[in-house]
Amino acid sequence: MDDLLLRQQVALSLIPGLGPKRTRELISLFQDPMEVFRAPIQDFQSLSFFNKSIYQALHGAEIMAQADKVIQDCQRLHIEITFIQDAQYPHRLRNCEDAPIVLYTQGKPLQFSPFVFSIVGSRFTTPYGVQFVKDFLQAIQSHPVTIVSGLAYGIDETAHQTCNELGINNVACLAHGLHTIYPALHRGMANDIKKNGGLISEYCPGIFADKERFPMRNRLIAGLADATLVIESMRNGGSMITAQFAQAYNRDIFALPGKISDSKSEGCNYLIQQNIAALISDIPDLLKELGIKQQLEIEFEPPQLSENGDNIVRTLRQYRELHVDELQILCGLSSSHFAAALFELEISGIIQKLPGNRVSCTH
Numbered sequence: 001m002d003d004l005l006l007r008q009q010v011a012l013s014l015i016p017g018l019g020p021k022r023t024r025e026l027i028s029l030f031q032d033p034m035e036v037f038r039a040p041i042q043d044f045q046s047l048s049f050f051n052k053s054i055y056q057a058l059h060g061a062e063i064m065a066q067a068d069k070v071i072q073d074c075q076r077l078h079i080e081i082t083f084i085q086d087a088q089y090p091h092r093l094r095n096c097e098d099a100p101i102v103l104y105t106q107g108k109p110l111q112f113s114p115f116v117f118s119i120v121g122s123r124f125t126t127p128y129g130v131q132f133v134k135d136f137l138q139a140i141q142s143h144p145v146t147i148v149s150g151l152a153y154g155i156d157e158t159a160h161q162t163c164n165e166l167g168i169n170n171v172a173c174l175a176h177g178l179h180t181i182y183p184a185l186h187r188g189m190a191n192d193i194k195k196n197g198g199l200i201s202e203y204c205p206g207i208f209a210d211k212e213r214f215p216m217r218n219r220l221i222a223g224l225a226d227a228t229l230v231i232e233s234m235r236n237g238g239s240m241i242t243a244q245f246a247q248a249y250n251r252d253i254f255a256l257p258g259k260i261s262d263s264k265s266e267g268c269n270y271l272i273q274q275n276i277a278a279l280i281s282d283i284p285d286l287l288k289e290l291g292i293k294q295q296l297e298i299e300f301e302p303p304q305l306s307e308n309g310d311n312i313v314r315t316l317r318q319y320r321e322l323h324v325d326e327l328q329i330l331c332g333l334s335s336s337h338f339a340a341a342l343f344e345l346e347i348s349g350i351i352q353k354l355p356g357n358r359v360s361c362t363h
Contacts, residue, residue, distance in 0.1 A: 012101055090103075116225045118149065118221045121155025139283050179206060253276060306341060
């Protein structure tokens with residue numbers, strides 16, 4: 001990647017007073033991050049939030065010096081930087097309006113499987129919740145699934161540890177820079193996660209965890225996944241925040257019911273009562289609801305495809321569904337070759353068009 005472009009991408013994420021939503025408006029207005037830094041101040045007038053201090057920050061030496069330090073720290077710590085316009089940026093998260101402009105990662109957390117599920121729950125577990133997580137993960141062990149959680153004590157810890165033992169791809173979303181691990185006792189677990197997935201944060205190295213960053217971290221847990229499973233939660237637990245984000249992102253939510261006298265299940269029971277989450281009755285039904293067994297049990301022999309058509313199908317099966325622009329970039333095809341192959345697949349019934357100019361495989 002061009003060094004100047006990377007500096008500007010990181011700098012955009014560091015501008016005071018912007019944040020993800022406003023920065024995305026900037027990018028949408030100018031298309032290219034470089035143009036944001038080149039444009040005269042009058043070109044920003046259509047943005048309701050824009051002011052002179054933001055323009056001065058964009059053109060000041062300080063923000064570029066900060067970006068340079070972040071990049072140097074990332075190189076030293078073997079941290080990858082992914083910008084929201086990059087092809088490898090997780091498409092599920094990109095569809096969330098408050099998605100981070102930049103992701104910092106270690107390991108291979110962006111190589112998601114066709115099915116991505118978040119598992120969250122209380123730090124104070126019971127054998128009931130712990131056993132369910134283990135049973136569920138054993139049931140999906142042979143399927144192409146990625147599990148997302150938050151590396152916290154309790155249910156998160158059980159999910160990550162079991163995934164590591166079973167070799168299941170799993171991703172930990174952190175509320176701090178990747179120069180450290182919180183809680184410190186989970187450093188060994190974090191290293192093991194990088195063997196079967198990786199670590200993700202929106203915070204650059206040097207940023208430490210504080211209570212205000214954990215709710216922001218929870219939106220990543222919800223936004224990266226197709227569905228969120230809440231396994232034991234108090235009524236005011238952090239998992240309830242993750243469920244709120246999942247609901248706002250129009251993602252599926254499932255909750256494990258518990259005794260009405262058990263405070264650790266109060267949040268789950270509330271989600272079910274309010275029709276926010278579907279009740280988890282047993283694992284076979286949950287797998288059916290998640291679409292795992294149905295899709296994987298169908299044997300499908302596609303007709304003979306062109307090389308470009310085969311390229312598109314293989315890519316779609318990896319990501320489940322994609323915007324056509326993302327699909328073309330990932331396939332590396334010219335516009336004419338891509339359009340011809342896409343038409344071939346559509347009339348063959350192998351792919352289907354979805355709202356929002358997105359496509360998916362029918363099988």
